[in-house]
Amino acid sequence: MTRPDGKLEEEKVFKDPVHRYIHVRDELIWELIGTKEFQRLRRIRQLGTTYVTFHGAEHTRFNHSLGVYEIMRRMVDILERKGVWDADxxxxxxxxxxxxxVGHGPFSHSFEKVFHMDHEQWTRRIITGDTEINxxxxxxxxxxxxxxxxxIAKTYDNKLLVSLISSQIDADRMDYLLRDAFYTGVSYGQFDMERILRVMRPEEDQAVFKHSGMHAVEDYIMSRYxxxxxxxxxxxTRSAEVILCKILNxxxxxxxQGYDFQITPGHFMSMFNGQVTLNDxxxxxxxxxxxxxxxxxxxxxxILSDLCQRFMHRRLFKYVECNPSKQMLIWPELQELFKKIGLNPDYYLVIDSSSDLPYDFYRPGEKDERLPIHLLMPNGELRELSRESDVVEAxxxxxxxxxxLYFPKDLLTDHTTFREEKQRILSLLLNQEG
Structure with a gap:
């Protein structure tokens, strides 16, 4: 039963290992959770291939999305109590x-990389398209x-609202740090979310944080790092991602090439030809x-058979640290040696790079410019976080x-054939480090 104000007659509650309870009081939210598009998130892991490294990382986008909703619900309650929030x-x-x-595909970012897709665009298509959610x-x-x-597109007029879900300290990041830390069994992602919510204060374009809560914000930034x-x-994890991408490629x-598959990838046809529909x-x-x-x-x-066996049975590629300047010098020789021993370097010799910018202050005009975190000082002045925190400034x-650089070491240590070439390859790869 639903009341005239859109509230459920009886609150629905999800037990959650991170937030203890997730409270649903609005009929709209309850109905959205029940749609088939949202329920699909139960079948998509939050952390892609991370489960091959941390065996507990089996949680889903469904778990995470409920968690982000719960943090946002608490934020909105705080803003309403302070009388600065438009109820509409x-x-x-x-x-x-x-x-x-809701627009994430299977194995999320790896999937996007292969098919050149953006999950946020798909999220918007699901929200505005012919769906139960719509x-x-x-x-x-x-x-x-x-x-x-x-x-979702960050174009909404209320910038404060946008910042609560997409900024350098938002509901999305707070949930995935706490949730991912819990399910991977590590302590790095822990921080005092309750304290951060208590010291949060609304401004016109974003939420700011009382100076007295600076250490909780510092802890959050370092946890993310x-x-x-x-x-x-x-x-x-990256090795598993490399193999997954190579399988799809x-x-x-x-x-x-017109290859005759024993099991034709019918579900992928529209993905491969670039004509994927929302239903697909x-x-x-x-x-x-x-x-x-x-x-x-x-x-x-x-190649396809070997890569699939590697992924399914966790026989992953080994890796060495890769120095880009050295790599440029030996790359042609490595590729030729791989071809000589019968390994296609396009699938068995892969450089993977990762980068992160844990926190940044405002740099007008730069690509992907970030709105900084501001502290509310006792005198009412706003100060950018790194100006006050030595830890964050560093x-x-x-x-x-x-x-x-990833490669199949098991195939290079089998010296029954091409012994000299394989030894040369291993020598070149080991010299990459440093």
């Missing part, structure tokens, strides 16, 4: 938080889906991907980049 914006804010990741949103008015889509390098960019190449996209999840990978273990094509604007 409340459901726009909550719906945007809940739906912000039908539910339209109950709030014909223009309501576009309002939610504008928040550690999580990226210890979890998100873990070299074993190989399948695409074989289709273009929504049918894809990780169970579909893994079905094909398991089936392709028995394909006649040696990492501000410093982009860290890491390069690794």
């Amino acid at each position: 914006e409340r459901l726009v804010c909550l719906a945007s938080a809940l739906l912000h990741d 039908e539910v949103l339209k109950k709030m008015g014909d223009d309501f889906p576009n309002k939610v889509a504008d928040v 550690q999580m990226y390098w210890q979890v998100y960019f873990h070299p074993v 190989r399948a695409k190449e074989l289709l273009e 996209y929504l049918k894809l999840d990780e169970s579909i991907i893994l079905y094909y990978f398991q089936a392709w273990e028995d394909e006649k094509d040696a 990492i501000s604007g410093k982009k860290r980049t890491d390069h690794k």
Whole structure:
């Protein structure tokens, strides 16, 4: 039963290991959770291939999206208590938080890389297209889906609202740091979210934080820094991502060549030919991907078969640290040696780079400029975080980049054939480090 004000007669509650409870009081949110597009997120892991490194990382985009909604609900409650929040914006804010990741595909960022897609564009298409989500949103008015889509696109008029879900300290980041740390079993991502919410204060374009809470914000920034390098960019996870991408690239190449698959990738056809529809996209999840990978273990094509076996049975590529300047000098010789021993370097010799900028201050005109975090001083002045925090100042604007070269070491240590060439390859690869 629903009351005239749009509230549920009885609050719905989800038990959650991170936030303890997730509270749903609005009929709109309850109906959105029940749509088939949102339920699809149960079948897409939050951290892609990270489960091959941290065995507990089996949580999903569904878990995370509920968590972001719960943090946003708490933020909105705080703003309403302070009397600075337009009640008409409340459901726009909550719906945007809940739906912000609904456009993610299977294995998320790896999938986007291969098919040149943007999950935020798909999120907006799902919100505004012929979907159950769109039908539910339209109950709030014909223009309501576009309002939610504008928040996702960061073009919504209320910049404060946008900042709560997309900034350097927002509901999305706070949930994924805490949630990913919990499920991977690490301590790096822990920070005092309750303290951060208590010291949050609304300004016209963004939320700021009382100076007395600076140390909680510092802890959040450093937690994010550690999580990226210890979890998100873990070299074993990246090895699995490399192989996953190469499998999809190989399948695409074989289709273009007219290869006769034993198990035709019907779910991928529109993806490979660039004519994917919204319905096609929504049918894809990780169970579909893994079905094909398991089936392709028995394909006649040696490369596709080998890569699928590696992914499914965790026989991953090894890696060495890669010095870009040295790599340029030896790359042609490495490629020729790989070809000579019968390994296609396009699939078995891969450089992967990761980079992160943990915090930055405002740099007008620069690409991907970031709105900085501001502290509210006792005298009412706003001060940018790195001006007050020595800890944050030390990492501000410093982009860290890491390069690794991945290869099948098991095939190079088998000296029954091409012994000299394989030894030369290993020598060149080991000399990459440093």
